[in-house]
Amino acid sequence: MRYAMAIDTKKCVGCSDCVVACQTENNIPHGYARDWISETVQGTYPGLHLEIRSERCNHCNNTPCVRTCPTGASHIIDGGIVKVTPEECIGCGACIESCPYDARYVHPEGYVDKCTFCDHRISNGQDPACVSVCPTHCMYFGDLDDPNSQVSKVIAVRNIKVLAPEAGTQPQIFYLV
Amino acid sequence: MREELITSGRMNPNIDPILHVWHWSIPLYLFLGGLAAGLLFFAAFRTLTGDDKKYGTSVKIGPIIAFAAIVVGLMALLYDLNHPLYFWQLYTTIRIVSPMSWGAWTLLIMVPLNLIWIFSYLKEILPVNNIKINFLKKIISWVTVSSENITQNWEWKHKMVKDFEKFVQNNRKPWAWSIIILAVILGVYTGILLSAFNARPLWNTSILGPLFLTSGLSTGAALIMLITKDHNERRSYSKIDILLIIIELFFITHLFMGFQAGSQVNVEAAYYFLGGEFTVTFWVNVVILGLAIPAILEVLELLNFKVPIYVPGLLIIWGGLAFRFIMVDAGQVIRYLY
Amino acid sequence: MGAGGLALATTPVLNWVPGFLKSDDEMPDDSKAKRYPTYCEVCFWQCAGWTYTKEVEGKEKIWKIVGNNDDPHSNGRFCPRGTGGVGQYEDEDRLKHPLIREEKDGKQTFREATWDEALDFIAKKMKYVAEKYSPSCVAMFTHGSGGKFFTTVLNAYGTNSVSAPSYAQCKGPRDVAFNETFGSVLGSPEPLDIRNTKCLVLIGSHLGENMHNGQVQEMSEAIDNGATIITVDPRFSTVASKSKYWLPIKPATDIALLLAWINVIIEEDLYDKPYIEKYAYGFEELKSYIVDKTPEWAYGITGIEPNVIRNTAREMGHASPAVIIHPGRHVTWYGDDTQRSRAIAILNAILGSWGRRGGFYNAEGLSMKSMPHPPFPELDHTWKDATLGKYKLGEAALASGICEASIPSPLRDCSYKAWIVNGTNLIKTIPNNKVVLEAIQNLELMVVIDTMPVDITGYADVVLPECTYLERYDEIRASKHRFPTLALRMPAAEPKYNSKPGWWIAKQLAEKLGLGQYVPYKNVEELLDWQLKKAGSSLEEMKKIGVKKLDREFDDLYFLNGEDYEFNTASGKIELFSNSFVAEGFDAFPKYTAHPEPQAGFYRLIYGRAPMHTFGRTSNNPNLHDLMPENKLWVNPKVAKEWGLKADQEIWLENQDGVVSTFPIKVRITERIRIDSVYMVHGFGHNNKQLTRAYANGACDSELITNVMLDPIMGGTGMRGNFVTFHSEKPIKKEA
Numbered sequence A: 001m002r003y004a005m006a007i008d009t010k011k012c013v014g015c016s017d018c019v020v021a022c023q024t025e026n027n028i029p030h031g032y033a034r035d036w037i038s039e040t041v042q043g044t045y046p047g048l049h050l051e052i053r054s055e056r057c058n059h060c061n062n063t064p065c066v067r068t069c070p071t072g073a074s075h076i077i078d079g080g081i082v083k084v085t086p087e088e089c090i091g092c093g094a095c096i097e098s099c100p101y102d103a104r105y106v107h108p109e110g111y112v113d114k115c116t117f118c119d120h121r122i123s124n125g126q127d128p129a130c131v132s133v134c135p136t137h138c139m140y141f142g143d144l145d146d147p148n149s150q151v152s153k154v155i156a157v158r159n160i161k162v163l164a165p166e167a168g169t170q171p172q173i174f175y176l177v
Numbered sequence B: 001m002r003e004e005l006i007t008s009g010r011m012n013p014n015i016d017p018i019l020h021v022w023h024w025s026i027p028l029y030l031f032l033g034g035l036a037a038g039l040l041f042f043a044a045f046r047t048l049t050g051d052d053k054k055y056g057t058s059v060k061i062g063p064i065i066a067f068a069a070i071v072v073g074l075m076a077l078l079y080d081l082n083h084p085l086y087f088w089q090l091y092t093t094i095r096i097v098s099p100m101s102w103g104a105w106t107l108l109i110m111v112p113l114n115l116i117w118i119f120s121y122l123k124e125i126l127p128v129n130n131i132k133i134n135f136l137k138k139i140i141s142w143v144t145v146s147s148e149n150i151t152q153n154w155e156w157k158h159k160m161v162k163d164f165e166k167f168v169q170n171n172r173k174p175w176a177w178s179i180i181i182l183a184v185i186l187g188v189y190t191g192i193l194l195s196a197f198n199a200r201p202l203w204n205t206s207i208l209g210p211l212f213l214t215s216g217l218s219t220g221a222a223l224i225m226l227i228t229k230d231h232n233e234r235r236s237y238s239k240i241d242i243l244l245i246i247i248e249l250f251f252i253t254h255l256f257m258g259f260q261a262g263s264q265v266n267v268e269a270a271y272y273f274l275g276g277e278f279t280v281t282f283w284v285n286v287v288i289l290g291l292a293i294p295a296i297l298e299v300l301e302l303l304n305f306k307v308p309i310y311v312p313g314l315l316i317i318w319g320g321l322a323f324r325f326i327m328v329d330a331g332q333v334i335r336y337l338y
Numbered sequence C: 001m002g003a004g005g006l007a008l009a010t011t012p013v014l015n016w017v018p019g020f021l022k023s024d025d026e027m028p029d030d031s032k033a034k035r036y037p038t039y040c041e042v043c044f045w046q047c048a049g050w051t052y053t054k055e056v057e058g059k060e061k062i063w064k065i066v067g068n069n070d071d072p073h074s075n076g077r078f079c080p081r082g083t084g085g086v087g088q089y090e091d092e093d094r095l096k097h098p099l100i101r102e103e104k105d106g107k108q109t110f111r112e113a114t115w116d117e118a119l120d121f122i123a124k125k126m127k128y129v130a131e132k133y134s135p136s137c138v139a140m141f142t143h144g145s146g147g148k149f150f151t152t153v154l155n156a157y158g159t160n161s162v163s164a165p166s167y168a169q170c171k172g173p174r175d176v177a178f179n180e181t182f183g184s185v186l187g188s189p190e191p192l193d194i195r196n197t198k199c200l201v202l203i204g205s206h207l208g209e210n211m212h213n214g215q216v217q218e219m220s221e222a223i224d225n226g227a228t229i230i231t232v233d234p235r236f237s238t239v240a241s242k243s244k245y246w247l248p249i250k251p252a253t254d255i256a257l258l259l260a261w262i263n264v265i266i267e268e269d270l271y272d273k274p275y276i277e278k279y280a281y282g283f284e285e286l287k288s289y290i291v292d293k294t295p296e297w298a299y300g301i302t303g304i305e306p307n308v309i310r311n312t313a314r315e316m317g318h319a320s321p322a323v324i325i326h327p328g329r330h331v332t333w334y335g336d337d338t339q340r341s342r343a344i345a346i347l348n349a350i351l352g353s354w355g356r357r358g359g360f361y362n363a364e365g366l367s368m369k370s371m372p373h374p375p376f377p378e379l380d381h382t383w384k385d386a387t388l389g390k391y392k393l394g395e396a397a398l399a400s401g402i403c404e405a406s407i408p409s410p411l412r413d414c415s416y417k418a419w420i421v422n423g424t425n426l427i428k429t430i431p432n433n434k435v436v437l438e439a440i441q442n443l444e445l446m447v448v449i450d451t452m453p454v455d456i457t458g459y460a461d462v463v464l465p466e467c468t469y470l471e472r473y474d475e476i477r478a479s480k481h482r483f484p485t486l487a488l489r490m491p492a493a494e495p496k497y498n499s500k501p502g503w504w505i506a507k508q509l510a511e512k513l514g515l516g517q518y519v520p521y522k523n524v525e526e527l528l529d530w531q532l533k534k535a536g537s538s539l540e541e542m543k544k545i546g547v548k549k550l551d552r553e554f555d556d557l558y559f560l561n562g563e564d565y566e567f568n569t570a571s572g573k574i575e576l577f578s579n580s581f582v583a584e585g586f587d588a589f590p591k592y593t594a595h596p597e598p599q600a601g602f603y604r605l606i607y608g609r610a611p612m613h614t615f616g617r618t619s620n621n622p623n624l625h626d627l628m629p630e631n632k633l634w635v636n637p638k639v640a641k642e643w644g645l646k647a648d649q650e651i652w653l654e655n656q657d658g659v660v661s662t663f664p665i666k667v668r669i670t671e672r673i674r675i676d677s678v679y680m681v682h683g684f685g686h687n688n689k690q691l692t693r694a695y696a697n698g699a700c701d702s703e704l705i706t707n708v709m710l711d712p713i714m715g716g717t718g719m720r721g722n723f724v725t726f727h728s729e730k731p732i733k734k735e736a
């Protein structure tokens, strides 16, 4: 099993619903976020191109954050989901420094927190909170090892890209372009 | 025009707008770790070459300062932890691929070795009768043989302690071997800690390990130079420092050449030091004040020009400190673009 | 495989973490959590959903809100504002107690009062106004769902002057235009069959930023289905970036473009001939009217190249009738808005999209019955008297008109003396707030019912804190859609502080006014259950399902082929040529008129929506504030260079009438805006210090909108004829 997400930049409107949904679902304290929206504008008026992306931890295949963690608090669970165990985390920041996407932050309680792919939901057969709420249905989630999963199907037919491939982390969030 | 921005959601403290998870304490920790590594390296090195009598300061005083540096460094590290009460979690696992982990373990082993080293030289470093503080005297009198207020110089009461002291004194070379190996690991670790983070383009180079080791050795040498009263010892370290500075300059040149030949982000990373934000701070503090000037001064001194004794040593230490602060700060600023 | 095991397998480590140290974080589980039906009050789309609660330290606490899968407004997914609605409930800056204005040592202050005191005070004043003037001198402004309860009380008291800013400041012009053309106001949600369309044309409608949920969802579906999107916007809006064609039009010239499109579609025979022949009135007149409205003519006005105009017209023609020229919603732009909306209606008509799959469907809803009560008293004045016989084609009270009619004038025998303001922040909402403020000075009583301390509460005589929608029952949402639905809103938590639901406030007020027989129910549950039973459900059922889909009465979502149909217009046909406009002295066909342009050093101020905020009502919401704490001024890089502006530099704005923004605004330098315009999101720059998060964040567009271009047909307040210039330091106010 290999969980992954695909996000369609042709449909995402940058509304940030995925961000609020994550905040309420996962009780993220105000002033912090596990996911966020970024925007790239290229060109000169009126010859413009705009790409909007909903970003979060890429649940990389090659995980510098897990490697550099001195305590094992950062770890990988079934399906390649990268998680942090608060009780093992000393808050040293090594994993934060090692993530090219700045996808982690220090929770006010002192441990490092990040996207969990809502493993508590997917184990119940639900989509992650952000995916389930997206009004444009531009996010797809599922198992890459299953050719019939939504995510496998959409990746098979569309052009994809990942963020900062040169960082060598093998991200598992794919942007449909 | 290309406009790139996070339009909403992320404002995580110390992550945005620029990464600043590691504050002053990490570079200080790296500096002190490097310094301790240098001091311990030379203590062990002189012992292994059989020069321990000749270089008293290196062998006996150096390790004491190293110990202090390690303690302060560890306090700085602890201070930087966001979950400090859980620090013991470091010692529930050994994670070979995490420099932070083996750094923690290296220090854990290094500290007792270092303490025992100091312990074995106590008689020479600090004759008991030189101790004037009553309270300390009292404590010492509990563990040492004493009669009528006259304490024998560190004559231990317990046989086991005595035997152990003997054992160490008789086995200085193996002891020095363990320390020198750990010192090299420690010195390299201070650099690898950063270069393990290939997420940060500036740190993403294997030169940082040897570079930080060299720099640590050179600050250690500089410190001995500062504190020793022995002219010969001072001269010896002066020479060593010149050599180390040359190696360091070589590594630094290599660092930037490597970046320039690398990918787009690496070129951009180098630009921060070759025209960008950190150019002046880096070249003035690290290269000119911290390397070039002290090297020149020391050469002059060796050529018997009169040079104020403290200046080159202090400059080298300043350069080493500045180098770590700049590398940690700049490393966090420079990121992958996508 | 256990967690530790996998870590071991994938990374070469020696890892011996004792098992007892690993604890799984406890996350609430949807299937075990309690949930309560609601419909959202963060905007007027009224999506239905569920409020989930979870236990925290033994107490049930509101956790999250998600859409109801059976609801056609939300299709089970809320927009960010709806998801962030929990913040409305949590906001610790909320109004907490009834407040009564008092003069203390020559200073005006509010004192906390009990509900009894506050309502007695209001009832006494209202009785006084009724005696001294007339009950019809009381007006209400309302924008939100509690309004119906108050409307009943006011009707019983003797006035029908109830207005909403969603008319003269929002969709009024389009309602009049579509009513005159098709005999139907569009209502909300607009009956647009976006999900089935082949071509969607957006004129200013910035879907994706304008986050009207169902439309955004259907647009995304249309993208999946390969529909062509054509966006006309002077700004590179989000949806412009998703469009096949973006027409970067010069502001205020849309009518010329629309006429040119009509020209091409008729000249190139792209229109729906049988449809026009069967249903339309005035086609020949239209045809001769537009002969000279060529793309070449429009090019000089709009800056859109003739071949682009032709190509886009052809796209529409080929998609016909599955094509939608979006009627827009906030359409009060330049004062000729009813005519621009007419042009949109006409374009839709000739493409045959009204009543067609992929165009406009025929929505069906139902209305809830009222419990029997005595007839309402006769009125001696109605809202129509407020505008002195102007705007005969308008079919609703003008919020701006009522403001004007509250300033005594010799032209009127009666001006308004008391206002009830329920859930609308008039100061930010009605442009040219000088008039609003002057009107308020002339009132005997102003009651504001709100949830937050905002601009308007500061001017009230009595402030009544309503609890949020998550803490109350409200009227049943019985909306028109592809099929009729019922939706229930019920409380998921007790009202916080000393706040009360609107129905309760209205009922108390009715009783204090001696009008108890008009609210003949013990409590709202009784009323809702009675109404629901009449509609074929019950409160008990609705509490379980939240949304009930009902069957359509007829299977007439779209016209059948060649079906006979009588439109609700004077001619019974689609009126391309408008006789009623002519009768009122207006042009039968839309006409392009040039509007003023910015002088040197000034830029047209355009404004819009950000997806995560609703006007000014969410800027203090802790969740949504996190997403966007302030608005920024979009400035083209060339303009920024000319003025030496830096990104995120704070500047003050001054408009053509010398009005300076109270607060500075940060600059966003972006290619997404033209060089003759600047853009900001409406709803920021709050001036009430009690809004601890929103206060002084960003600037307020409303205060810079002092030039109002009135629509002569229905009185809409055109707001986009204002121009601003920049100051890097706050200009010192000149002595008067």
Ligand SMILES: Nc1nc2c(c(=O)[nH]1)N[C@H]1C(S)=C(S)[C@@H](COP(=O)(O)OP(=O)(O)OC[C@H]3O[C@@H](n4cnc5c(=O)[nH]c(N)nc54)[C@H](O)[C@@H]3O)O[C@H]1N2
Binding pocket: C043, C044, C170, C171, C203, C204, C205, C206, C207, C209, C210, C211, C212, C232, C233, C234, C235, C237, C249, C250, C251, C252, C253, C254, C328, C329, C330, C331, C333, C606, C607, C608, C609, C610, C611, C612, C613, C614, C615, C720
């Ligand atoms: N997130 C969010 N969504 C909302 C609301 C909200 O507060 N927040 N409010 C809701 C309400 S009540 C309404 S009425 C709607 C309003 O939403 P819309 O009906 O979409 O409002 P507009 O005024 O058309 O939208 C502003 C757009 O018009 C463009 N524009 C400015 N001048 C011109 C011009 O001269 N010509 C053309 N073609 N375009 C121009 C601007 O650049 C901007 O993109 O939004 C609804 N949806």
Ligand SMILES: Nc1nc2c(c(=O)[nH]1)N[C@H]1C(S)=C(S)[C@@H](COP(=O)(O)OP(=O)(O)OC[C@H]3O[C@@H](n4cnc5c(=O)[nH]c(N)nc54)[C@H](O)[C@@H]3O)O[C@H]1N2
Binding pocket: C041, C143, C144, C146, C165, C166, C169, C170, C171, C329, C330, C422, C423, C424, C425, C426, C428, C429, C430, C431, C449, C450, C451, C452, C454, C466, C467, C468, C469, C607, C608, C614, C615, C616, C617, C682, C701, C702, C705, C719
């Ligand atoms: N400058 C400028 N003016 C505009 C517009 C613009 O874009 N720019 N847009 C126009 C448009 S399209 C519209 S529709 C109008 C909208 O105008 P309004 O409806 O006045 O908009 P809001 O600012 O959201 O004000 C709503 C008030 O209701 C309160 N409220 C929220 N929930 C509740 C509740 O449950 N109960 C009660 N009692 N009160 C509640 C909020 O605190 C807020 O004070 O504004 C129009 N005016």
Ligand code: SF4
Binding pocket: A007, A011, A012, A013, A014, A015, A016, A017, A018, A019, A037, A054, A133, A134, A135, A136, A137, A138, A139
């Ligand atoms: S909810 Fe969907 S459309 Fe909105 S920003 Fe997130 S991914 Fe994009």
Ligand code: SF4
Binding pocket: A056, A057, A058, A059, A060, A063, A064, A065, A066, A082, A098, A099, A100, A101, A102, A103, A104, A114, A169
């Ligand atoms: S995105 Fe960052 S935190 Fe997530 S798995 Fe990759 S490196 Fe680790």
Ligand code: SF4
Binding pocket: A068, A069, A070, A071, A072, A073, A074, A084, A088, A089, A090, A091, A092, A093, A094, A095, A096, A111, A112
């Ligand atoms: S902060 Fe926590 S999770 Fe991150 S590396 Fe340190 S101990 Fe591991």
Ligand code: SF4
Binding pocket: A021, A022, A023, A025, A026, A034, A035, A056, A114, A115, A116, A117, A118, A128, A129, A130, A131
């Ligand atoms: S998958 Fe879950 S935790 Fe991750 S961003 Fe989405 S909602 Fe947040």
Ligand code: SF4
Binding pocket: C040, C041, C042, C043, C044, C045, C046, C047, C074, C078, C079, C080, C081, C082, C083, C211, C212, C213, C214
């Ligand atoms: S569109 Fe969004 S804010 Fe409006 S009612 Fe629906 S969920 Fe609420």
Ligand SMILES: [Mo]
Binding pocket: C166, C169, C170, C171, C329, C330
């Ligand atoms: Mo509106």
